[in-house]
Amino acid sequence: MSAKRAKYGMVIDVDRCTGCGACMIACAAENNVPPGPADSTDRTGITLMRIYRADNGKDFPENESVFFPVSCQQCDHHPPCVSVCPQNAVEVDAATGIVAQIPVRCLGCRYCMAACPYHARYFNWWDPVWPEGMERELNPDVSLRMRGVVEKCNLCFHRLQTAREKAAAEGRAEIIAGEYVPACVEACPAAAITFGDLLDEESEVHRLSQRGESFRLLERLGTGPKVYYTSEREWVRALAEKDPASTPGRTAATD
């Protein structure tokens, strides 16, 4: 088991992200997210990693787009979902900083969903069902979630446990950087996501998070997300704090 305290987080280079959705698919496959039934919609399906598209509001040829992969932002400072849950079904792991959902304790009141500013929490509106034969592909390291409970990204915590077990088997007290990587990071074909311990000053993720081009979503709320984004483009960085009513290209009236 890792002895030193870590703070796992990621930096997503949105200038590299093509919005291909590989991270979404990898996340769903890794975490045993069932395919939605025929009557599910993009508002009722489960996408622990979700890609949003935004543009600069200008007409062609000045128009530019950006894709924001958004999962649980792993808030470091008073995570809104933790304090609102009436039965402590959301916990922050002090050793890693990972904000984890405990589905077996979840009542399904959905207060945490209302409290999350990033809409990164999902409710199981249906029982999980896989097409015949597909259940053979299920990941044995991840428990299935039943109907009526909330779930979210927990940075593939099971992968951390696997890495720890491997380290223990090899007689090491700590895991080596790079041994624990969430599925979305691994799957990104553009290598847009860098993951690691934000407290480790030697790490790439720490270096990237400290760059001037790095920013976090809705930092003004004071939730201290551990997911950073980075972009060379100023209008993209400005989106992080922009009032939704004044987003370029989108007005209240047209939306």
Next chain:
Amino acid sequence: MPFGKFVSLMIPWTILLLIGMYAIFLCLTKGLNQTNMDNRFAFGVWIFLDLSVIALGAGAFFTGFLVYIMKRDELRAVINSAVVLGFICYSGAILILMVDVGQPLRAWFTFWHPNIHSMLTEVTFCITCYLAVLSVEYAPLVLKNKKLKEIPAFLAMEYELHRIMPVLAGVGTFLSFFHQGSLGGLFGVLQAHPFAFREGLAIWPTTFFLFIISAAAAGPSFILLTTWIVSRISRKRLVSESVYTLLARISGSIPLVYVLLKSIDTFTWLNRTVPQMGLSGMSFFLWAPFNIWILFVEIIVFGLIPSLLLIFGGGRLRAGWLVASAALVCCGILLNRFVMTIQTLSLPTMAFDRFMLYTPSWQEISAFLFVVAYGVIIYSLSFRYLRLFPQETELDRN
């Protein structure tokens, strides 16, 4: 009222009740996919219903407080009716909450693993305890039934329960203050939603206090309204004119205080809280159909105007005006609960997010109407077989 006519009046409500039961059955067996709620609208029309009926049911605690603690004996004329209304509202709310959660069988987890920092924990504890108090308060009314009174043990029990009523009223008031407040706090603590977020005193946002005052405002208005409606349907004088006048004065003065505090709160929120978060308060009202009109209607049309009518017209205006004003006060509180629940969730939080609307499914509406039908039936049975208005017999004789 002849038994046959009473039954015929109950038939439509019973049909509504049965349809609602079927909808609830579907939701419990097939899951919340029967609703139109989604990952964004995690709360829907049911939470709006819960907040609303609990505010309307506040007449029970507030009248109990006035009668047993403040010794306003004139209000004994409506206290029984207030207790029944409170019981209906709270039991209806808990019933719908049980359907609204994804795993109703885990409801006890909140008592087993309570998160003391959660407003919802406070709500759960207080509502459950207060429903127990209301049930004990309801019991003497039932035991007073002339058939049940023939059993000596019931008579003795009724006498004993009456003796502890002031204690129960005190406990009920304490619990109610906290859960009405924590229902407001439920939204006021949402730092993620600057539209709902409010600063406050210690751990309580201002919505905590506003919900208490608005519930105290809605309760007496709802009692005035229901007493008048029941009086019209039964064609009986149930309470004296002085009770109506007193209820009107109470129903007017508390909403006036509420309107004042709500205005100060809105002003502070617009000019301090929201700008501190780097936003403009007015930008929340750019998203149709929830434009600025909603704030105007809530504060002026459903707040200030009926309050003034009730305070200054209490002794002069015709009953119809008082009742209409009381109805407007109730509508104001309902609109406030709607804004806190639905408008809060419809607004985007991130720049690349969308404004969204939500239409409840027939199952949600039927379950909503189930609570209404349940309330009408329980109240009608209580009115027919129990002594809800002690002045009724005397006024009828005159």
